[in-house]
């Protein structure tokens with residue numbers, strides 16, 4: 001079990017912990033580009049398509065049998081709210097990608113409901129990305145992406161795709177749902193990469 | 199794209215209020231771009247072919263942008279993102295838009311001038 005405390009130093013120094021242009025919220029606002037899908041774990045699966053014709057899949061029980069990590073991270077939404085010290089349980093993408101040979105350097109993440117978001121494969125590895133299924137110790141609500149969502153807290157939170165269904169590895173970068181209509185392709189909150197050209 | 203796990207109404211089953219509003223919510227954002235009120239236009243869904251007034255779409259506004267979805271199949275019809283100094287509009291989900299205009303002639307079905 002790993003506990004990540006990156007950037008979390010307690011309540012006294014909150015301004016230094018906030019990326020430029022962000023404000024702190026005690027709530028957990030629900031943002032959604034579509035209806036909330038209700039996915040029964042018995043029909044759930046997570047896939048990784050390697051880009052060279054190979055496709056790995058995990059059922060819900062197979063995913064939950066993998067080593068779980070508990071992480072405490074700060075999250076930053078491009079709509080300017082930030083939430084510090086959030087706690088999640090999930091499976092690291094390092095674990096899921098362990099015996100996968102990516103055909104390329106780019107990933108397109110797919111969600112139940114059709115949402116997509118893109119990021120470099122490098123940002124899914126190195127202990128920086130998880131398939132998370134518990135928030136604050138409780139099973140993840142459908143409104144927050146349950147049964148499982150991607151968690152990539154070092155990028156703006158639209159990259160942490162709710163209702164995650166799988167990862168497609170690609171030789172060529174392909175912009176996702178928001179990245180194709182004005183939002184930044186990478187989305188680093190510390191460099192305030194909100195929109196195209198930022 | 200219709201998927202079997204989507205509830206027909208798109209509304210949460212838990213009794214929570216729906217997470218969408220109607221297409222009139224688009225009027226402000228689109229008035230910045232178009233000289234006509236696009237919410238009164240008719241849009242054809244590229245997914246299922248349904249034709250409906252833009253005002254009757256389901257607009258998800260608790261999001262980084264506005265997302266208008268087809269009432270029939272819930273496919274994305276339109277996305278609008280408003281930045282501080284730019285606006286982005288993605289209309290690829292609409293196969294065609296019909297906008298009512300004042301009657302100033304135009305080509306009849308029989309051809310120009312027929």
Ligand SMILES: [Zn+2]
Pocket residue numbers: 243244245246247248268269270271272273
């Ligand atoms: Zn449709």
